[in-house]
Amino acid sequence: KNQVEQSPQSLIILEGKNCTLQCNYTVSPFSNLRWYKQDTGRGPVSLTIMTFSENTKSNGRYTATLDADTKQSSLHITASQLSDSASYICVVHNTDKLIFGTGTRLQVFP
Amino acid sequence: DTAVSQTPKYLVTQMGNDKSIKCEQNLGHDTMYWYKQDSKKFLKIMFSYNNKELIINETVPNRFSPKSPDKAHLNLHINSLELGDSAVYFCASSQDLWQGAGYTFGSGTRLTVV
Numbered sequence: 760k761n762q763v764e765q766s767p768q769s770l771i772i773l774e775g776k777n778c779t780l781q782c783n784y785t786v787s788p789f790s791n792l793r794w795y796k797q798d799t800g801r802g803p804v805s806l807t808i809m810t811f812s813e814n815t816k817s818n819g820r821y822t823a824t825l826d827a828d829t830k831q832s833s834l835h836i837t838a839s840q841l842s843d844s845a846s847y848i849c850v851v852h853n854t855d856k857l858i859f860g861t862g863t864r865l866q867v868f869p
Numbered sequence: 870d871t872a873v874s875q876t877p878k879y880l881v882t883q884m885g886n887d888k889s890i891k892c893e894q895n896l897g898h899d900t901m902y903w904y905k906q907d908s909k910k911f912l913k914i915m916f917s918y919n920n921k922e923l924i925i926n927e928t929v930p931n932r933f934s935p936k937s938p939d940k941a942h943l944n945l946h947i948n949s950l951e952l953g954d955s956a957v958y959f960c961a962s963s964q965d966l967w968q969g970a971g972y973t974f975g976s977g978t979r980l981t982v983v
Binding site for chain 1: 873902904909910911912913914917924925927959961966967968969972974975976977
């Protein structure tokens, strides 16, 4: 069964701190892995996309890693800002559709 | 310029009614999708269309009928609405089906069935 699991389910951090979100997947076949940010009341917005051969990819303060052997990915957020408060969703592209994780709800407090 | 636009943003209706949600993309993409986000915030695909042709129908009740008049539009019609249909529905588009390049989501339509 194609599944994408994320941890933690929710996370609270103080502004300026770093955090790391985890993703494990059992999706086959695998096209690529994406991390999305979803603000409340908005659609998901892509942060990074990684193919099978890519181990790490950065987008500003966001750095994603991918271990295709263990089928794990992480999203590291550096120097968090209040605007980082959102849900972060790990998504695997399964040939013709996206398989979504349940997301990590991040709250950044001043 | 909104890349993927859905209307309406909010929809409140009674059980048994028929309603439609419209979606338009101005990105020139070939593929469009409908996703449903349930109360637990979990997104799951419902339909995909590639060049106006239905590609994916993920065991969605046949009360849901997508219609793609052209590549830029994918509307969702729902008959005989039920309480369980309450959710946020997201339209999306991508350049292609198999790599999902340029995947872009609309801002969602919150459907509440009372």
